[in-house]
Amino acid sequence: MTSLSLKELNKLPVRLASGHRLCAGCAESIIAKQILMGTSDEVAVSLSTGCMEVSTTVFPYTSWNVPYIHTAFGNGAATCAGLETAYNALKKKGKIDEEIRFVNFAGDGATYDIGLQALSGAMERGHRMMYVCMNNEAYMNTGIQRSSATTLGASTTTSWAGSVQMGKKEYSKDMTSIMVAHNIPYVAQVSPHNWRDTVTKASKGFEANGPAFINAISPCPRGWRFPSDRTIEIAKLAVETCVWPLFEVVDGKYALTAESARIAAGKAEKKPITDWFAAQGRFKHLMTERAEPIVEAYQAEVDRRWERLIKLTEL
């Protein structure tokens, strides 16, 4: 396992080079770098179609200093599984000696929606690979359309806040629980503001003897409507409001980590949902009187999910 001092992490080879074309303030490259710090073994990366894919591999350039592959949108898990399968075949025949780890990065659209079937299949088959969802809660690459990861009330370009509609009408899908239900060795939620928590979880995911799934909240300045220098602050707020709890599920056993563990223990404040809304333009319409029922319902849902999670950690 990689040593978790910044000094030691700094010595790791740069796997995703700078100079890519992601937006200023995008969390995705931060998340990818933190995840890739989770192992000192060789790593092969696959990407589902999305912001990171189009921003890091515009031919004839590539930002990847490790083996990289992309095929399509809804099949990142199958793409990664193909690498792992070939690796097993070639290793068995003595054509590869070294240890190689496999990771697929995908957005929420590629994970919660179009790629769910391929992901479920790969997890059930037990490929030793890590699947990382960089969840920015909408189809950002095509211009901020709602996905099943988009939260209640968020204004997107297909769920507008208009005169008769207050943004998205539904709560987000609980994707992390769906992955836990696959009974894979390692599932976790992370946030890029807490690099130590993320790198630690990535290490556990890479070391797991089977599939691992990590769901990372990925604030998007463009889609969430906040200044690009506030990405890390917003990510932290997601955890502090319990909109995005930090936890892991190791062989079925739930445990809260970092700030979320401190909030559950009463050692840190659980901030109100209105702090989360106030920080982002996509929720601007919720800061009005007519939106009060939505805000109350949302707070109740966040509380319900949070209390359920705490109960799960007590099992």
Place this chain on the structure above:
Amino acid sequence: MSHDIAINGDNAVALAWKQIDPDVCAAYPITPQTIIVEKFAEYVANGEVSTEFVCVESEHSALTLCTSSCSAGARTFTATASQGLAYMWEMLPITAAMRTPLIMAVANRAVSGPININNDHGDAMSGRDTGWLQLFSENVQEAYDNSIIAPRIAEHHDVQLPCMVNLDGFILTHAIERMTMIDTNDVKAFVGEYKPLYPLLDTKHPVSHGNMDGPDFYYPHKVQSVLAMDKALEVAEEVFAEFAKLTGREYHLVDQYRCEDADYVAVILGSSYGTMKETVDQLRDEGIKVGCCMPHVYRPWPEEALAKILAGKKAVAVFDKHLSIGAYGPMFPEVVTAATLNGDVPKMYNVIYGLGGADATVAGFKKMMEAVASGDAKRITYLGVKI
């Protein structure tokens, strides 16, 4: 030693792949292909192959997993049919553009709707523009032989394209025929070891596969695939010649039967080529000089080889087991184009037949070719259907 066995087409394909012993196979069951993966799974279960066998949750994942596995440096094969190929379709041009030379058996079956499980070429034809090599099989022997020939063409470093091995659903997949099996050592020696170019798992030389192309590169990359297809024509002829030396069985870009002195030629694909040969014999007995030919290699389209066969003929009938609704059968315009290479173009007729498993009989073909010879045929005939 090679010896004769009785086997159906699906099992013959599985047998060829058992003898090749690929690194990876990922597949999903679909009629009439299923016997191939069932049989191959049995080989896996009994330790008769060293292959990593993955039962994926869909055909989309089957072709995806095979594409990245092949990119990684593993010899890979799969099999599908009909809706399975349709579900894979998104990946077909990606697999080809990534220049991954994997092999896929296609147990040709009609595409829904209406849903139909019987044979026609609708599935294969939907993939003809995607950059895949395509071989067609007249009988079980050819389905087996093509499975052994395909990797040699596909994996050639001047080609590097995926290849579909087509065999007619039920007519070949489920019918037991007599076939000569090649000795496994000879198969292994003929196919050789897979030597991938720029394999992804070469971590000392990291490469990026599947990058995004802007207009400056997308079009030139497509043209590179065209050049690879052109090269595949030469490579296929070389491989056919080597295969003939090994087995005595001769294949050509376009297989032909009694065409040399024929006035009328039928162009046809797959198992119906055999039906057409019998038709030719019967018409010859009646004094009508008919011949027939089958593009054994359908992609790349063997235009020059076909043009040579069609030179000086009075009329040509193109039998298509698929239909571009609102136009012609898919092969017809391509045969017409090939014929124009000769200057004088014979009278050209299109015959649509056998869709969704409709009967393709000697009697029907005979009547059709008599109408072609007498000049009574229509430009396009829907054989067996009253309009």
